[in-house]
Amino acid sequence: MPALSSTMTEGKIVSWEKSPGDKVERGETVVVVESDKADMDVESFNEGYLATIVVPAGETAPVGATIALIAETEAEIEQAKQQATSSQPAAAPTAAPTAAPTAAPTAAPAPVAAVAETASRSNGRTVVSPRARKLAKDLKVDLSALQGSGPYGRIVAEDVEAVAGAVSPPAPVFTPAPVAAKPAPAAKPAPVAAPAPVVPGQVAPLTTLQQAVVRNMVASMQAPTYRVGYTITTDNFDALYKQIKSKGVTVTAMLAKAVAVTLQKHPLLNASYTDAGIAYPSAINIAVAVAMPDGGLITPVLQNADKMDIYSLSRSWKDLVDRARAKQLQPQEYNTGTFSISNLGMFGVDRFDAILPPGQGSILAVGASRPQVVATEDGMMGVRRQMQVNITCDHRVVYGAHAAAFLQDLAQLIETNPQSLTL
Numbered sequence: 001m002p003a004l005s006s007t008m009t010e011g012k013i014v015s016w017e018k019s020p021g022d023k024v025e026r027g028e029t030v031v032v033v034e035s036d037k038a039d040m041d042v043e044s045f046n047e048g049y050l051a052t053i054v055v056p057a058g059e060t061a062p063v064g065a066t067i068a069l070i071a072e073t074e075a076e077i078e079q080a081k082q083q084a085t086s087s088q089p090a091a092a093p094t095a096a097p098t099a100a101p102t103a104a105p106t107a108a109p110a111p112v113a114a115v116a117e118t119a120s121r122s123n124g125r126t127v128v129s130p131r132a133r134k135l136a137k138d139l140k141v142d143l144s145a146l147q148g149s150g151p152y153g154r155i156v157a158e159d160v161e162a163v164a165g166a167v168s169p170p171a172p173v174f175t176p177a178p179v180a181a182k183p184a185p186a187a188k189p190a191p192v193a194a195p196a197p198v199v200p201g202q203v204a205p206l207t208t209l210q211q212a213v214v215r216n217m218v219a220s221m222q223a224p225t226y227r228v229g230y231t232i233t234t235d236n237f238d239a240l241y242k243q244i245k246s247k248g249v250t251v252t253a254m255l256a257k258a259v260a261v262t263l264q265k266h267p268l269l270n271a272s273y274t275d276a277g278i279a280y281p282s283a284i285n286i287a288v289a290v291a292m293p294d295g296g297l298i299t300p301v302l303q304n305a306d307k308m309d310i311y312s313l314s315r316s317w318k319d320l321v322d323r324a325r326a327k328q329l330q331p332q333e334y335n336t337g338t339f340s341i342s343n344l345g346m347f348g349v350d351r352f353d354a355i356l357p358p359g360q361g362s363i364l365a366v367g368a369s370r371p372q373v374v375a376t377e378d379g380m381m382g383v384r385r386q387m388q389v390n391i392t393c394d395h396r397v398v399y400g401a402h403a404a405a406f407l408q409d410l411a412q413l414i415e416t417n418p419q420s421l422t423l
Helices: 074-087 130-139 157-164 208-220 235-247 251-263 310-325 400-416 418-422
Strands: 003-005 010-016 029-034 039-043 048-053 060-062 066-071 225-233 272-274 277-279 286-288 339-343 362-375 381-394
Touching: 010 208, 029 066, 048 074, 066 074, 130 157, 225 400, 235 251, 235 310, 235 381, 235 400, 235 418, 251 286, 251 310, 251 339, 251 400, 251 418, 381 400, 400 418
Parallel strands: 286 339, 339 362
Antiparallel strands: 003 066, 010 029, 010 060, 029 039, 048 066, 225 381, 272 277, 362 381
16 A cells, blocks of 8 residues: 655645545646645556545645555555554654554555656656646647656646647747746646735744745855955946847846856856865856745746847746746756846845855846946046946855956946847
8 A cells, every 4th residue: 555755855735636535546646745945746656546644735744754545446445544543643743744654564655656856757657747737638639649848758738738839839949948938828826825924922934935045045154155246337238128128028037148148258157166076067057036925035047048049038037937936846947056146126226245055156146227427438427327246156166356257247248248148
């Protein structure tokens, strides 16, 4: 009688898609689990019947804990319920379920589902995301004829859309993950939890995402960091944005593109420290910090940002932000950044320092672009729009001269040749 277990360090049960006694097909979504950054569909690797739920919705389970039992036949459902009852101590706290119970001396329980990033491994079968399966049913698309473009060959909604012609596929880009031009018409975004009400005199517990941010920030403080500031004139950059804004281009995408192109000349700024030495990634993946509605932040990643055109980059960014705030990002879409950007300029912030993310060597803090009175090249006074940027670097990897050279080249690109970002 297999046990249904999660492979995360800790996860909160968002909702059960099946009720006790329901028939469960292999590969069918049984439960939705909240990880640090996203809601994951947990699929069953076995056919059977959901016999009993050990961890109800709203509670948290540690790694390896049994959250439900699946019986192979209807006749074994009652046996599974008794097994779950006898295996759980009476005094066990509800928020921390016990380890997976043993089914029988001859057959130990086997995990039948895993969170989305591990459930997507094919193991010789076609793996389809629940969203793609529903869309294929609505559009009458034969899934067996599709080649999945998701992680480990997983068929995702965009694959179904491209075949059915439901939406125009986005322009081809050099990224390992598909770029959605717009959300699938048949999919409904996952509900986003509203911020907890502030009650004076009480302590508000941290959300799962906030706890993850705390752990990352504590880990970040172990790195020896320093900061270098630079003033960049943005008149030409701002003029270009006004020209292409109507085509869906965002300032964030333009900044990410400018940083990625500059990193081509400065691979050390894209590297990170490891115990074995300096790790140089094979791609330039720009992570950009995004505040979440229910607290905390997440860093969606623009994969291979230096190779994407500005229009595809902007479409990709919009899609990432929409799915991030709906908690629908896959792990590789938020944990594969090689260089980070934190932009508070839209709030009117002049300058600030950013904390270095774990596993990266640099992060760029971007302030607002403001008109300033400056001395012009001809010795006269004039008004120029300028923004302050501060880069935080790991001194084990990047020295001050390296950071200064990077900022100098970034400024030159933004000031004198922003049109190259559209090529």
